[in-house]
Amino acid sequence: MGGCGTSIDGWEFDKTEARTLVLIGCAGDGKSSTGNSIVGRNVFRSMPHSAGVTSTCEHQRTNLPNDQILHVIDTPGLFDFSAAPEVVRTEFLRCVDLAEDGIHAVLLVLSVRNRFSKEQQAAVQSFQEFFGGKISDYMIVVFTGGDDLEDHDVTLDDYLGSDCPELLKETLAMCENRVVLFDNKTQNQIKRAEQLRELLFEVNLVVEENDGKPYTNNLFKKFKVESKLEEKMQRLEKQLKMDRAARVAAEQKVKKDQKKSKHENPLKRPECLENDYQNVQGIKLSFHNKVQVFRDVSGEGRMRGEAGLRLCGQNG
Ligand SMILES: Nc1nc2c(ncn2[C@@H]2O[C@H](COP(=O)(O)OP(=O)(O)OP(=O)(O)O)[C@@H](O)[C@H]2O)c(=O)[nH]1
Ligand SMILES: [Mg+2]
Incomplete structure (x- = not known):
């Protein structure tokens, strides 16, 4: 100096x-x-x-x-x-x-x-x-x-x-x-x-x-990586919200159908109920896969990790 x-x-x-x-x-x-x-x-x-x-x-x-x-x-x-x-x-x-x-x-x-x-x-x-x-x-x-x-x-x-x-x-x-x-x-x-x-x-x-x-060039590159990551996170977050809404709707439908079938024949699980059940399982699986991607991305960029976990906690 x-x-x-x-x-x-x-x-x-x-x-x-x-x-x-x-x-x-x-x-x-x-x-x-x-x-x-x-x-x-x-x-x-x-x-x-x-x-x-x-x-x-x-x-x-x-x-x-x-x-x-x-x-x-x-x-x-x-x-x-x-x-x-x-x-x-x-x-x-x-x-x-x-x-x-x-x-x-x-x-x-x-x-x-x-x-x-x-x-x-x-x-x-x-x-x-x-x-x-x-x-x-x-x-x-x-x-x-x-x-x-x-x-x-x-x-x-x-x-x-x-x-x-x-x-x-x-x-x-x-x-x-x-x-x-x-x-x-x-x-x-x-x-x-x-x-x-x-x-x-x-x-x-x-x-x-x-x-x-x-x-520096590094600061510029860092900014570019972060803004790309941010975009990816926003897309995933939107997707997770949509999946969650679909899952809730499907679960509600199953409950409704269950209630209905109890009145009709309490011993028989109707075909439509079975289909709904499969549907919910499918949405759940896809939701969990996306949560995993979300976790990976947020871990990679140490951004919004908490938001991701909070979402997972709400829905997992
Ligand atoms: N009176 C006065 N004229 C100025 C001043 N600064 C620049 N000029 C004049 O403005 C004109 C343009 O100046 P430049 O420095 O060539 O402008 P530039 O931004 O480099 O222009 P480009 O290279 O074409 O992008 C020249 O005629 C300069 O003499 C000032 O402080 N006072
Ligand atoms: Mg000039």
């Missing part, structure tokens, strides 16, 4: 440890420019009045004056309405692969010059759904166009004040209101250093809140 190490709730972390940041958002909102501001050099291609400049994920690294290594991954404008979901997913998965030591923060880049649209919110949501709810714990919103706000004498707080559209508010809340403002046009070195310092402060907060664990 380096000299900047500190302890929060017993967790030792080092502020000079390498960090990997991924820039996401719509084409033309300033991802590459922000990447250049972070790295301190014009390494990512950024073009005025042009969209779709960056066509694939790119990785750059820099050493900050405090020896901290920053890895910055720029992405194409994947949050555009036109981008096919499959392309978006493949490109982001490539991005997760590029981040060898995992992702410490995902920077959602939005421009103050563009209105936050419904499509953008939907894209953020599907990004979250695909990577798992946990991804929002890693997200920080970076607004570009700090110079535009300054020109209009407007602070970021004013901009996000009472007129802030509901869609944007929801997205900010999802990121727990971690927001920073960047002016990628400024030549003022003090201002450049200050906005980077603010960003790294938020990044360190995110790292602390995630117990120092970056978002």
